[in-house]
Amino acid sequence: MDQKDIDRIIEMAWEDRTPFEAIKIQLGISEAEVVSVMRRELKKSSFIL
Template sequence: MMQLDSIAIDRIIEMAWEDRTTFEAIQFQFGLKEQEVIDLMRKEMKLKSFKMWRERVQGRKTKHEKLRVFEKGRFKCTRQRTITNNSISKR
């Protein structure tokens, strides 16, 4: 695992806690594979918090890109609105 500063570690933990952020998005941004994220979370978090997080994300479809269906664009939420001509488009 590469050397990460405290700001990057905090951001990785934040992204890992977010339900809609995939492990692939974390790998794309920080170069850490899923197992490396799990190891980082285990090292940086209290044991109870880590166990609670693992229970939540294990097998969760939103944490794995291959199990999700995206409309268009990388890592874009289906509820995100598009912006055109300086105005927000309605659904």
């Protein structure tokens, strides 16, 4: 997974209108993997809602 993929995952997950199902179909990663990427890539204060 390159930085472009990571950026796209975060962008899609950040949008409230994009369900995890759509991310899985388009990018082939599960909800748990999306959460893992976001925890790894974002500051804790940005990740926690």
